[in-house]
Amino acid sequence: MKILIISDAWFPQVNGVVRTLFKTRECLLAAGNEVDMVTPEPFFSVPLPSYPEIRIAPFAAAAVRKKIKDFEPDALHIATEGPLGLAARRYAVKTNMPFTTAYHTRFPEYVKARTGLPLGISYAFLRWFHKKSERVMVPTPAVVDALKEWRIGNPVLWPRGVDLDLFSPGKPAFPSKKGPIYLSVGRVAVEKNLEAFLALDLKGEKWVVGDGPDLASLKQKYPDVTFFGMKSMEELPDYYRSADVFVFPSKTDTFGLVMLEAMACGLPVAAYPVAGPIDVLGTTKSAVMHKDLKTACEEAVHISKKSARKYAESFSWQTATEKFASHLVSRTDYPPSG
Known part of the structure; x- marks a missing residue:
């Protein structure tokens, strides 16, 4: 399967979203899929307000559209609700291309903590963003229930894994003599x-x-x-x-x-x-x-x-990725209308 993943979160960021997408792509490739990604990496980017370590690409909409056209994916997955995700969503809706989305973080709670913006406003945006998505992949049953309560899309469970080779027991690299x-x-x-x-x-x-x-x-x-x-x-x-x-x-x-x-x-x-x-x-x-x-x-x-x-x-990341792949929607299952 040809899979295109759109994400506003990517290296050099070091966080759970980036690690999840990195390992998922790795496992998808190992399973014989053709996978490509659109991330802020090759584009002009600016620091996200109040999060300068996170950079977004606000002027890449044309490049996103071209990538989707040229790659002709069997399945389109929009991982984030940032500028790249918005551009991909806009193109997919306009061309009647089915797509899936994901909900990685409690975005409304984060925004409220930093700005005081009421939860209802952020959740209204999420309701609009994910409304056209065939499935919204979320990491836990509790989040599935939360999105259902807020009437956001069609949430389905996409569990996580851990790289057991990289993250493994070993001798302390920086031992301490001051206690735990x-x-x-x-x-x-x-x-x-x-x-x-x-x-x-x-x-x-x-x-x-x-x-x-x-x-x-x-x-x-x-x-x-x-x-x-x-x-x-x-x-x-x-x-x-x-x-x-x-x-x-x-x-x-x-x-x-x-x-x-x-x-x-x-x-x-x-x-x-x-x-x-x-x-x-x-x-x-x-x-x-x-x-x-x-x-x-x-x-x-x-x-x-x-x-x-x-x-x-x-x-296991393999088990988690198999679940991710099972939620993807093939374009052949949803031919363009008209």
């Missing part, structure tokens, strides 16, 4: 609720890996915390292997792929009992979910690293 190391990995921004972790009175060290709009202010506010900045996917395992507990303070993530990466490296997780962690961690004994994040952190220290790794091994 509590690690958080992700975008340093208000919607990640990072201060709920940084403000905790914990014995040991607090590490943060990631970049974002709040990095400078949080470094100044919490001088005892070690901020490493952004690291590549290949560098991340060294930080996971060196820590004792992975702390996931976010209450807005739809999935939280970093939790699986941490557990694949043998790192137990501490998180709030909210959507995202509940869907990823389930009832495993390899993590602690508690409304008091400090309690979760202190209890997670005692969890076996072997137990965490064993749980992560139940997640």
Whole structure:
């Protein structure tokens, strides 16, 4: 099958959306599909307001249309709701080309956290964007239910996986003599609720890996915390292997792929009992979910690293990609009208 994926999120960004699309493309190619992508990489781009580390390509609509025409995909998947996704959606609707979309992050909650914009306005935009999509792929059953509640498209489950070869147990690269190391990995921004972790009175060290709009202010506010900045996917395992507990303070993530990466490296997780962690961690004994994040952190220290790794091994990118492929819509099944 010839598959074209449109995404406003791509390298050099390091986040769950990029890693998900990278591994999905890799597995699709391994299965014998022909896969191409349209990303901001080759185009003129500008920093996203309040997120300068994320760049978008606002003037690439003509190039998007040309790519779709020239590639003639059997299946078109629009992964994001940014400028490239909007251009692809506009062309597909105009030409009666069927397409699928995805919902990776709790976009309305993020926008509200940063701007105060009411949820209803953002969800109205999402309702419009995904209305013409044959299927909206989402990472967990909780998100399927949430989109149904907001009357957004036709949500279907597309689970996630973890690269068990890259993310694997090993010797600590940066051992500490100050006690347990509590690690958080992700975008340093208000919607990640990072201060709920940084403000905790914990014995040991607090590490943060990631970049974002709040990095400078949080470094100044919490001088005892070690901020490493952004690291590549290949560098991340060294930080996971060196820590004792992975702390996931976010209450807005739809999935939280970093939790699986941490557990694949043998790192137990501490998180709030909210959507995202509940869907990823389930009832495993390899993590602690508690409304008091400090309690979760202190209890997670005692969890076996072997137990965490064993749980992560139940997640496969191959299985996740097979589910993705099953949701794609072939143009031959939906011939143009007229």
